Amino acid sequence: MVVKKRVTLKDVATVAGVSKMTASRALRGASDVSKSNVDKVRQAAKDIGYIGNHLALSLSSQRSNLIGVIVPSVANIVFAEVLAGIAEAIENSGMQPVFGVTDYDATKEYDAVRNMLSWNPAGLIVTGLDQPEDTRRLLLNADIPIVQIMDTDGDPVDVCVGFSHVRAGEAMAEALLATGRKRFGYVGCGLVQDTRANKRLGGFKRALAKRKLGVIGIETSEEHSTLAAGRRLTAQVLKKIPELDCIYYSNDDLAAGGAFHCISEGIAVPEQLMLAGFNGLDLVKSLPVRIATSLTSRRDIGIEAVNVILRRQREGSDTKNRCFDHPPHIDLGL
């Protein structure tokens, strides 16, 4: 069997009876090619099944249509929705996303950034503002738009798109205090890795402290956030401190798990016990009991991150050092 040789631009040119350059220009829809040649080239490309080679294109033109995206996890619906926003915004832009997953691990993040950069991407989207020094240096030296997403509490390398988790925690505390709640518990998972959940907890406590209150029951675990974990930790915290009238969770998955516990145990939510999550997942909106949450704009954040890069490509660096805030909306579910 004959080895299938990749069809190249040269083949197209030969078949069309023109030079490589004319073929190249014709396929890219350049202005300066005669109508008849454009047709000939297009037809030839179609006939022999020309696909093109982005590697050569990018290497030669010194710019690629790749946008690197680095997230801690994809199995987490929150990041999956950010990716969905990114995919949506990238569509029709001629760009292509390349993904890296860090598993909340700094070493993997460093490697992912390095790897990404070696593809000469047009821009890089990374999660969070708190990269360790070596990773940050890599980002600073990269001569492309760097968009840090999901957080604004810190000093961005270039541009950040997200919101302040500290303020989000404060806001939720204030909203809950306004409903008259006084005995607060907290349930969280994976806090060691999850800087942003920690920031929220910090803000939450600070706002309580202003009213001379605090978190009187706390239950955490280093496993991943799941409904089952939320259920279990809620049972635990209520066993220790049954008089709680409100529990703040590090996210909606845990809070929904808490809601399931309450439904099973006949605890009236929110009358007897108020639950507050974070993210505003679809799940929470459909729960048979009403719980509070902060609605974050994951999709919009993804879209804006891409747009920052696309805009920069066209207009130059006028948006340098900017911060795009997408503050969450509190929904008490009442």
Place this chain on the structure above:
Amino acid sequence: MVVKKRVTLKDVATVAGVSKMTASRALRGASDVSKSNVDKVRQAAKDIGYIGNHLALSLSSQRSNLIGVIVPSVANIVFAEVLAGIAEAIENSGMQPVFGVTDYDATKEYDAVRNMLSWNPAGLIVTGLDQPEDTRRLLLNADIPIVQIMDTDGDPVDVCVGFSHVRAGEAMAEALLATGRKRFGYVGCGLVQDTRANKRLGGFKRALAKRKLGVIGIETSEEHSTLAAGRRLTAQVLKKIPELDCIYYSNDDLAAGGAFHCISEGIAVPEQLMLAGFNGLDLVKSLPVRIATSLTSRRDIGIEAVNVILRRQREGSDTKNRCFDHPPHIDLGL
């Protein structure tokens, strides 16, 4: 300000005082370089912050470390988990995933495949077996491993990893029949696009027909599957046919929505009405009522898909035309 010029291999070589080739070999951990030169080169690379250029590497070596992945959606947790499996398996393989999203649109899928191929990927993972003719031709002509995932009901281009949705639907019908249920309803979303959900429904009906039974109440909608939609459609189908004793849903999101409806309305699940979803999401396991589902191995499918490609790279095409079955397990939740 001086324009930051990209650091190239040549720079490393110059600093280390060797030729480009020696530098290249040293950095790739080649055997045939003197210890002292390896050290010199490594040090030089570190000092000047050499990152490398995958574009040039891949173009020159005629192989890339990219694995293309094309899924219909990322906001869907099921595909997000497949991606998580892919990311997990890819880790430490030196490969990198490139993503494309089709939104269940055949044209977008064709473009995504074409785009992917123009990066000379080491392999391609695409969702489903039912690509239209033109896309299929593209895949057939690509001289790389093509893995079609999530389905085995059909004729794979190369290798497929997944399970039979027809059999999955049949199996669920049989399991439900075995519990004595007789009056079946069906609730589904987005069926026009979702070939695989349709295959399940087909299998489900066929198995019922064998017992001279059928689906006596059906409620569908072309929106995306959400808990809210499940809740609403369940209310609708029960309003029309209140005597149903079992509802099969096109997936777990809808089924969980149905469960929420039942909890709110005081319908006893599963005593009075049995609900059956599909996928075995975390959500279902933690619900305050027990519903049936088919546990699919999304993560494993992603992992196996990558492994097929990695294996092929090393061992040649011995796995050509194979089908890897990961049949779902039925959990009646009783």
Place this chain on the structure above:
DNA sequence: CTGAAAGCGCTAACAC
């Protein structure tokens, strides 16, 4: 063990 030459497939910059 090391280096020089050639070229991967394409486009930028000039010619004509």
Place this chain on the structure above:
DNA sequence: GTGTTAGCGCTTTCAG
């Protein structure tokens, strides 16, 4: 309008 000449940054191949 079109073609030619040089590369992009790396690896392959082949000499030493």
